[in-house]
Amino acid sequence: MPLPIYLLAVAVFAMGTSEFMLAGLLPDIAASLDVSVATAGLLTSAFAIGMVVGAPLMAGLARKWPRRSSLVGFLGVFLAAHVAGAVTENFTVLFATRILAALANAGFLAVALTSAADLVPADRKGRALAVLLTGTTVATVVGVPGGALLGTLLGWRATFWVVALLCLPAAFGVIRGVPAGTGPLDDAGGPDLRRELAQLRRPRLILVLLLGALVNAATFGSFTFLAPIVTDVAELGPLWISIVLVLFGLGSFVGVTVAGRLSDHHPGVVIAAGGPLLLGGWVTFGLIAYQPVALLLLAFIQGALSFAVGSTLIARVLYEAAGALTMAGSYATAALNVGATAGPIIAAATLGTGLAELGPVWASGTLVAVALFLALPFRHALAHSAHEGTKR
Structure with a gap:
């Protein structure tokens, strides 16, 4: 993978932590x-709403801007x-700042996804996406538990300050690593926006967008409320919240890494094997989460399966939207965050x-079950490899 992709992943780590x-x-x-805790949980939805709206909006606005300037500007906001x-x-003010931060995150990620896809051969988009998502999974392994620990020791505001400093x-990494002007975003005229938006009428693209949203809704629905499960269901102390989050993050890192090596050429294997296992995992979680050892083990397993299946579906979005040179990244970002909003x-x-x-x-188990039910009639279409996709 080219070095700029790894530098983009550093920025994704900072944003993923937030x-x-x-x-x-x-x-x-x-x-x-x-x-209430339920009301506070809406802050997660606020961020996701900003991501959903911001992904196509910011990508559309920034499609003719220099990529490096766009990425640095989004980081500043x-x-x-x-x-x-x-x-x-x-x-209310905190809620509004989450939406603003999400708009900036959406713009950054949409441009970064498109940039990363342009920096690798046509059949390695899934691998490039996996490297970017490594920034997210490292955030769940290090940033999120570290933020929880910092919040426990110094209060939640300290975590916000640290995220600001991470920017x-x-x-600096973006300035040093991303070329100032490369790819279709920097062309004088740029691809026709209406033609790119017309890609959204393609049935297979709609299918993978929907499936990606459902699986990610399941992931973020449970992830958002892991803290009360740890303390009230398993009856563990507050410091165990960080440990459970670390295990979930480690699992997500493993899942996205393995899926990144398979999603380009064997997406059907990941979805067909991982989907039912993911459903079974949520059912098992609901039945035995009160047992501390089971909770710790399932946090790792569900993190791995959730990100393996979810990242593979999001990679399929990039392939199915290959005709949208500047907007494909925003479609992938929107699919992920529709799930993060609804979940x-x-x-x-x-x-x-x-x-x-x-x-x-x-609720997560139900969402995955719906996704599997919808995917079953189209399992052969979902199994198309990147090589087959590039020939269409």
Whole structure:
């Protein structure tokens, strides 16, 4: 992989830490700002809403801007939003800063995905995507648990300050590693936007967008509410939240790494094998999460399966949207974050039911079951390799 892709992954790490860090901070934020944990969980949805709206919007606006300038500009806005979030005493203001940060994150990721795809051969998009998502998975392994620990020791605001500071080396990496002007985004005229948007009428693209959204909704629905499962269901101490998040993150790193080596040429294998295992994992999680050892083991397994299946589906978006040279990254970003928006909302709705703290886990299982049901009639189409895709 070219060095610029790894430098982009550093920036994705900083942004991924911000996107997922609330999973370990929700109780503290809720108490600090005098709202319920379920209401505080909407901060995760706020970020995801900004990502969903921002991905196509920011990609459309930035499609004729120099890539390096766009990426650094998005990082600057992201930094400013976290400084504002760190100092506010108002939940509504914090909610607004999450949306602003997400818009910047969406623009950055949409441009970064398209840039990464252009830096590698046509049949290695999945591998390039896996390297970028490594920044996200490292965030879940190091950034998110570290943020949870920092929040426990110094308060949630300290985590926001650290994320803001992380933007500085990330921007330096982008400036040093990303070419100032490469690819279709920098052409004088650029590809026709209406032709790129017309790609959204392709049935196979719609299918992988929907499946990717469902699987990621399952992932983020449970991930957002892992903290109360650790403390109230398994009856472990607050410091165990960080340990469970580390295990989930380690699993996600393994999952995205393995899937990155398979998703270009054997996507059907990942989806056909990983999908049912993912469903079974959520069911098992719901039944035995009260046992601490089982909780720790399942956190790792579900992290691996969730990111393996989810990243493979998102890679399929890049292939199916190959005709959208500047917007394909935004479609992939939007699919991932439609799930990240819907998942916590659906999960939060289950907290007030008889399922209590395990409601999000059962909601995740249901979402994966729906995805498998929808995918079954199209399993042969989903199994197309990158080589076959480039011939279409």
